[in-house]
Amino acid sequence: MTASKTDIANAEAQAHEWPLWEVFVRPKAGLDHKHCGSLHAADSKMALQLAREVYTRRQEGISVWIVRSDQIVASDPADKAMLFDPMEDKVYRHPTFYELPPEVGHM
Amino acid sequence: MTTAFAPLPTTASASGSVASTTTESIVFAPTPLQAYLMRIGDTCLIHTQRLAEWSGHAPILEEDIALTNLALDLVGQARALLTHVGRQTGFDEDQLAFLRNERDFRNVTLVELPGRRAGRDFADAVVRNFLLAAWMNVLWSKLESSSDAEIAAIAGKAVKESRYHVAHAADWVVRLGDGTDESMRRTRQAVDRLWPYTAELFETDGIDTAAAEAGLGPMRVSLKAEWDAIVAPVFAEAGLNIPATGAFRSTGTRGVHSEHMGYLLAEMQTLQRTLPGGQW
Numbered sequence: 001m002t003a004s005k006t007d008i009a010n011a012e013a014q015a016h017e018w019p020l021w022e023v024f025v026r027p028k029a030g031l032d033h034k035h036c037g038s039l040h041a042a043d044s045k046m047a048l049q050l051a052r053e054v055y056t057r058r059q060e061g062i063s064v065w066i067v068r069s070d071q072i073v074a075s076d077p078a079d080k081a082m083l084f085d086p087m088e089d090k091v092y093r094h095p096t097f098y099e100l101p102p103e104v105g106h107m
Numbered sequence: 108m109t110t111a112f113a114p115l116p117t118t119a120s121a122s123g124s125v126a127s128t129t130t131e132s133i134v135f136a137p138t139p140l141q142a143y144l145m146r147i148g149d150t151c152l153i154h155t156q157r158l159a160e161w162s163g164h165a166p167i168l169e170e171d172i173a174l175t176n177l178a179l180d181l182v183g184q185a186r187a188l189l190t191h192v193g194r195q196t197g198f199d200e201d202q203l204a205f206l207r208n209e210r211d212f213r214n215v216t217l218v219e220l221p222g223r224r225a226g227r228d229f230a231d232a233v234v235r236n237f238l239l240a241a242w243m244n245v246l247w248s249k250l251e252s253s254s255d256a257e258i259a260a261i262a263g264k265a266v267k268e269s270r271y272h273v274a275h276a277a278d279w280v281v282r283l284g285d286g287t288d289e290s291m292r293r294t295r296q297a298v299d300r301l302w303p304y305t306a307e308l309f310e311t312d313g314i315d316t317a318a319a320e321a322g323l324g325p326m327r328v329s330l331k332a333e334w335d336a337i338v339a340p341v342f343a344e345a346g347l348n349i350p351a352t353g354a355f356r357s358t359g360t361r362g363v364h365s366e367h368m369g370y371l372l373a374e375m376q377t378l379q380r381t382l383p384g385g386q387w
Contacts, residue, residue, distance in 0.1 A: 018167075039166065039169050040169070040213050041169070042282070045278065046278065046282075049173070049274075049278065050169035050170070050172075050173065051167060051274055053170075053173040053176055054169050054172050057172070057176055
C-alpha cells in the first residue's frame with residue numbers, strides 16, 4: 001500500500017507540530033468532568049498548564065483532565081446509522097411507562 | 108510641542124477642562140513605609156507593562172494567553188498596593204500610576220529593561236518571569252504575616268498567584284535551557300543579560316530597615332536564601348550556570364532608573380496625561 005500525498009503531508013506536519021490534547025474540566029465537586037476543547041502542547045505537563053490558562057480563566061473548574069487526542073478511540077461517523085438508529089423505536093427502554101404516586105413529586 | 112492626537116471625544120469634555128495636552132504630575136512624598144509598598148507595587152506595574160508587549164506575539168496561542176493571565180495577576184497586585192498607599196496619601200490608583208514622574212517610581216530596574224518590542228526574545232521573557240516570580244513568591248509569603256492587615260490579605264491572595272507563576276516560568280526555563288542548541292544559546296544569553304540586575308533584589312537601605320522594624324514586611328536581603336533555593340535547582344535542571352554577581356548595582360528602587368524607563372512611562376502614561384480621569 002502506498003501512502004497518499006495527503007498522508008505524507010499529514011505525517012510531516014505532525015513531525016513538526018506538538019500533539020493535540022483534549023481537555024476535560026470539572027466545574028465543581030460532585031459533577032462530572034466535561035469535555036470543553038483541545039489544545040496543542042509538547043507533553044502532558046505543558047498540556048495541563050495550558051489547559052488551566054485557556055479553559056479555567058473564568059473560574060470554570062476545580063479539576064482538569066487531559067488526554068492525548070490520538071489515544072481516544074472513536075466510533076466511525078459512517079457507522080452512525082448502524083450503531084445508533086436501531087434504538088430509535090425502543091422507547092420502552094426509557095422508564096416512562098411507570099405511574100408515579102403523587103407523593104413522589106417531580107422525578 | 109504640538110499634539111498629534113485626534114480631536115478629543117465628548118466623554119472627556121464632560122469631565123471639565125481638557126484643553127492642555129499634558130497633565131501636571133502629582134507631588135508624591137511617601138513615608139519610608141509607603142515607599143516600601145510602592146517598590147513592590149511599582150515592580151508589579153512595570154513588569155506588567157513589559158509583559159503586555161507579548162500580547163498577540165507569544166510563540167503559541169496558549170502561551171500568549173498564559174502571559175496575559177500572568178500580566179493580569181500582576182496588575183491586580185499593583186492595583187491593590189497602589190490603592191492602599193493612595194488611600195493614605197490622598198491619591199487614587201490611576202493618579203499614582205499615570206501622574207508620577209520617573210524619579211517617583213521605585214520598581215526594581217530588572218522589570219523596566221527593554222522587552223519584546225526592542226528585539227528581546229521569548230527566552231528573555233521566560234528568564235525574567237522566572238527570576239521575578241521566584242522573588243515575588245518569597246516576598247508575598249513573608250508579607251502574609253505583615254503587621255498591616257490589608258497587606259497581609261493582599262499577600263494571601265497574591266502568594267497563590269505567584270506560586271503558579273514560578274511553576275509555569277520554571278517549566279519554560281527547563282524546556283528552553285535543556286532544549287535545542289538554539290534555545291539553550293538564547294536562554295544563556297538572557298541569563299547573562301538579566302542576572303546583573305538581580306543584585307538589587309537583595310539590597311538593604313533605610314526603607315527596608317523601617318519596614319522590617321515596623322513589622323510591615325521583610326528586608327530584601329532576607330529573601331535571598333529562599334530565592335536561591337528556588338532558582339538553583341531549576342537552573343541545574345536546565346543546564347544553566349548561575350553567573351557570579353559583579354559589582355554593578357541597579358538603582359530603580361531608589362528612583363534612579365535606566366534610560367529605558369522614560370520611554371516606557373511616556374507610553375504607559377500618555378492616555379491619562381492627555382485625558383485626565385479618563386475611564387473605560
